Amino acid sequence: MRNKKQLQIEQLDQKLEKFQDSAMVLVPTKGWINTIRTTINMTRDQLGTKLEMTKGAIQKIEEREASGQITINKLKDVAQALDMKFVYGFVPNDGSIEKLISKKSEKLARKIVLRTNQNMKLEDQGIGDEKLDKTIKDLTNEIKREVRKSIWD
Incomplete structure (x- = not known):
């Protein structure tokens, strides 16, 4: 929904x-x-x-x-x-706002997960690459759904 x-x-x-x-x-x-x-x-x-x-x-x-x-x-x-109409607008570099938000959400999720995983590795509790990718994907979807303000930091 x-x-x-x-x-x-x-x-x-x-x-x-x-x-x-x-x-x-x-x-x-x-x-x-x-x-x-x-x-x-x-x-x-x-x-x-x-x-x-x-x-x-x-x-x-x-x-x-x-x-x-x-x-x-x-x-x-x-x-x-000039008997014309002035028009202005913005065009997202990635083609759409949705793609822009997806890209920024994935970047933030990757940063969060990799930072957390690095800390866990120091404690010898790191997770494997497959689990890491799934965690990044899940967090990306959550961030995207919420459109967190922090994606613009």
Whole structure:
């Protein structure tokens, strides 16, 4: 049976899945604003008129976007002036939130179990590799089910 957290993860993964292809798109060197504006043959003056700004202010906006120092609200304003929609999102490196949580849970479980086993070996009470792997797998599933905050440490 799925718990509330698992359902949230599934729903978020469904939303983020739509961004997977966009992660492959490279941002133009001069930024999107400059690239789109020049491609559609719009001058800085024309874009400035739509945004009630000067040509120089548009140049600054393009420079700030290219250097990563522009606000999301400003990007939304420019998109609207270009008769476009500004979209942003995050794409998990592992393909999904579920995979990210699994990877982090397994890493934490391995760390806990191996540290505990090391202490037990010092007391001549260590467990075999097969039992060790099963213990790591069981703890991984428990950590994953709970989505423990400690996986992010």
